Amino acid sequence: MTPELGIIEGFFGRPYTWDERAGMVRALQPAGYGFYIYAPKIDGYLRRRWREPYPEAELAALGGFADACRAAGVRFGVGLSPYELFMDFDEASKAALAAKLEQLDSLGLADLGVFFDDMKGDQADLAERQVEIAHWIAERSRAGRLIVCPSYYTDDPILDRVFGRRPDNYLEDLGRGLDPAIQLMWTGEEVCAKEFSPGHLARVTEQFRRKPFLWDNYPVNDGPRMSQHLHLRAFTGRPAAIGPHIAAHGVNTASQAVLSRIPALTLAESYARGEDYEYLAAFRRAAVEVCGPELADALERTILLLDDTGLDRLGDERHGNLRKRFAAFDHPAAREVLAWLDGHWRIGTEELQTQ
Known part of the structure; x- marks a missing residue:
């Protein structure tokens, strides 16, 4: 149901x-x-x-x-x-x-x-x-x-x-x-x-x-x-x-x-x-539907870094490699990854206390 x-x-x-x-x-x-x-x-x-x-x-x-x-x-x-x-x-x-x-x-x-x-x-x-x-x-x-x-x-x-x-x-x-x-x-x-x-x-x-x-x-x-x-x-x-x-x-x-x-x-x-x-199969189907097969594959291959590692723990080399990989795609989902890498959605305790 x-x-x-x-x-x-x-x-x-x-x-x-x-x-x-x-x-x-x-x-x-x-x-x-x-x-x-x-x-x-x-x-x-x-x-x-x-x-x-x-x-x-x-x-x-x-x-x-x-x-x-x-x-x-x-x-x-x-x-x-x-x-x-x-x-x-x-x-x-x-x-x-x-x-x-x-x-x-x-x-x-x-x-x-x-x-x-x-x-x-x-x-x-x-x-x-x-x-x-x-x-x-x-x-x-x-x-x-x-x-x-x-x-x-x-x-x-x-x-x-x-x-x-x-x-x-x-x-x-x-x-x-x-x-x-x-x-x-x-x-x-x-x-x-x-x-x-x-x-x-x-x-x-x-x-x-x-x-x-x-x-x-x-x-x-x-x-x-x-x-x-x-x-x-x-x-x-x-x-x-x-x-x-x-x-x-x-x-x-x-x-x-x-x-x-x-x-x-x-x-x-x-x-x-x-x-x-x-x-895992569900993720692949959904990612392809949202992003297309090539970008979906890029997300799956880097999901450990994007989802698990954390922005501040990436280090300069991995950060740069991710930027290069996703900059190759002209897609709003790829642009969201790039904006996240740039710290666009960082949030501190002040926002939690004042919003």
Whole structure:
């Protein structure tokens, strides 16, 4: 069973261009990718500056992309992160939120994400407050589907270290309080889960009182550590057997819009082939589809350097050899490799703290 597949543009650092977004939608829709949630961390109007209205030009550009999604038969959505709204959900905050929802509704949203991640969460009544906000939004938004990302969206204890200890029974209280029509996101046992199992997802379903909507943090490569690598390999650890246990499977793509299509295509193949899936063969087929046979071969031959070694550990000789190899191709995927080699997508801790 292939679940609903889609793209979540939810990474830190340099965002995609509008042309890159539209190109990804057109390229992946035939493989079964049916939704796109626009939520780049750099868009302050959805995050720390959410109370400010979108300028007309930026709203028009977002509307143009919404039209491109609909023309391709893909659901268009936006991820709104009302930063620490649950700390003071007063009349002024409600007025600002209503104004932002009105702007977003003008885009004709199929999906609205309400994301409570990346903010302090160690308060006993956190779930109760977030349920109140989610229901308030649901009563006013015209989006076809509401999807909530909890503050603690994984079992990974790193969230407790960064944002404070999660309240006892937080997920159970959130699942019990939320209207069953509202979906809940989950990244797995870790922020960047290596695998998902039916047993794990069944446990989360019990806590949520609904099937989880997967936010899959592969092949995303933001942050000081991951931006050193190009995540090109085919998906593994997502067996087709998890399909019946999830509401949808959203892929948080890498900073490289064209190269991201390679692993994305392999996820669709993994679901389609089930137990017959072979990840290396899937990578080859996807790379050829995205890049053509010669560039696909070059990527496969250098994947240990691109994916595993890390930019700062390449050394001058290997760095130069890679530049020479990929400069020979007139293809957007090759240009992304070259830009990565030039440090175009490097990201530091400051971006993580301010976006």
